Amino acid sequence: MRNKRALAALASVALTGLLVSGCGNSDDSSGSGPVSLTVWTGFTGGDAPGYDEIVSDFNAAHPDIKVTMTKMSWDTIQQKLPSAWVTGQGPDIAAPSSDPNAIAQYVKTNSVLEITNTGTGDDKVNTDQLAAELVKEFTYNGKLYAVPANYATLSLYYNKKLVSKPPTTVAELQDQAAKLTTGGNYGLVLADNNTIQMWPILQWLSGGDIVDANNCSVVSTPAGIASLQPWVDLVKNKKISPVGLSGAEADSLFSAGKAAMEINGPWAAPSYQKAGVDFGLAAVPAGADGKPVTLGSTAPLAISAKTKHPQQAQEFLAYWTSKTAQLKFSKTTGFPPLRTDLGDDADLKADPTVSIFASQVSNARLYLPQVPNATKVDTDAYVPLIQTATRDGDVAGAAATAAKKINELTGCTQ
Structure with a gap:
């Protein structure tokens, strides 16, 4: 799921998908068959089977x-969704971006439906059981x-052939x-673009941050x-680490056994296993103040404001975030549960991958949460700063230079 991590070869498939999916808001109210709902997501990585399973199970339970x-x-x-939703030609439901802050632009354009089907019970979105x-x-x-499509924390992957003790x-x-950077290997590959950001973690570990409570830059x-x-x-x-690595390039180095360590999410584990890397997982090390911290990542799942089936669309979101679906999803993908009532599940605790990511949920911080123009703060200020x-x-x-740009984007006046 890593931000903008799809391979270029998927472009033609994506465009074909747009054509065959058609208008997700077609009206099936004639009673001639089941209501059809279309969903767009960018979940093309190793975690894809988990999302497929949610859809398959929902369809089986809702004829x-x-x-x-x-x-x-x-x-x-x-590229396609903003105009598609404004004109009512897009899908009923979508994960607009792997950046949770992207939902703000759809709220501004009145393109997303308010989710009102909340409360208790399997047929409602249990907001009181989702991570606050x-x-x-x-x-x-x-x-x-929107509801969270997933929840992931970043952990430390290490190559057991190169690292004896994390x-x-x-x-x-x-x-x-520094010591493991030798013989053509890199000690800790650090991506800075087209990726779930890891540099903020490094700052947090060392006592820094990007913005303060007033959204003013502190870099x-x-x-x-x-x-x-x-x-x-x-x-x-x-x-x-090489300078200017994209997320995919950093992953490739670890997959090839050329990197001793990398900070990454649970979606990376299947590809590393497939590449034959003998890797271990550990929590991100404690910071200079002795306290643990890592980055938490989520993607929004939202409903088009112009869907002709708001009730059924909200029913799908309720199922997606349900206890049954999320327990199965965590077991399938290694993601920690996005629900707080699954933390004591014995099977999840016994899973070595899930347990590492889940153990850091309480220490995780979102990246630029609800900071004005957060996406541009990242692409136009923070990425150039690091590079x-x-x-x-x-x-x-x-x-x-970055501080000036950040304050312009957030509207901070100091």
Whole structure:
């Protein structure tokens, strides 16, 4: 599910999917057959079977509704969906982006339906049993406009052939990253673009952040610069990672056995297993203050405001987030549960992959949650900050430029 991680070869498939899926808002109210609902998602990775299973199980349990899910690249969805939903020609339901903040633009254009089918019971969205930060992320002006399609924390993958014992502190992580960069191998591959961000974790571990509670930039403060400097030095001077890696490129290096460590989500495990990597999983090491922290990732699942079947669409979202569906999904994919009432499930606790990711849920932070223009803050300010700093080493200069851009985008006036 990694952000914008689809292969270029999927482009033609995606466009074909757009054509064959047609208008998801066609009216099946004639009673001649089951109501048809179309869904667009970008879930093309190793976790794809888990989403397919949800749809298949829903259809089997609801003979009066038939859901068809079309998978395509996130880029294609982000290109096609805004205008499709505005004109009523898009799918009934979609995961608009792997970036949870993207839902804000659809709320602004009145393109998404308010989810009112909430409460208790299997036929409703049990918001009281979903992780609170996920409900908050998709709530605007007191109204819920999406549900989490998944919830993932990032963990430390390490190659057992190169790493004898995974680090438990940020100091150990930095030391091992430098020492393991040898013989053509990289110690810790760090992607900075087209990816679920990992650099914020490095900042949090070292006492820094991106914005404050008022959405004003703090990357150029002394704490912000100090949190970036040691990591920039490791990349630029110690060569622990190539500069300017995309998420896919970082994954490829780990899959090829050329990287000792990588911070990634549960979606990566199947591809690494397929590549034959003998890897281990560990929690992200504790920060300089001794406290653990990692990044939590989710994708929104929302309903078109112009769907002709709002009741059935909300019923599908209720099933997607139900206890039954999510328990099965976690077992299939290795994702931690997005529901709080599954944390004590014995099977999930016994699963070595799920347990590592689930153990970090309470320490996870979302990236730029509900920060104004968060997507542009990432692409237009934060990514250039990391790329510029790791290339020329001038953290203060790059941070100053980024801070100005961030404040412009968020509307901060200091």
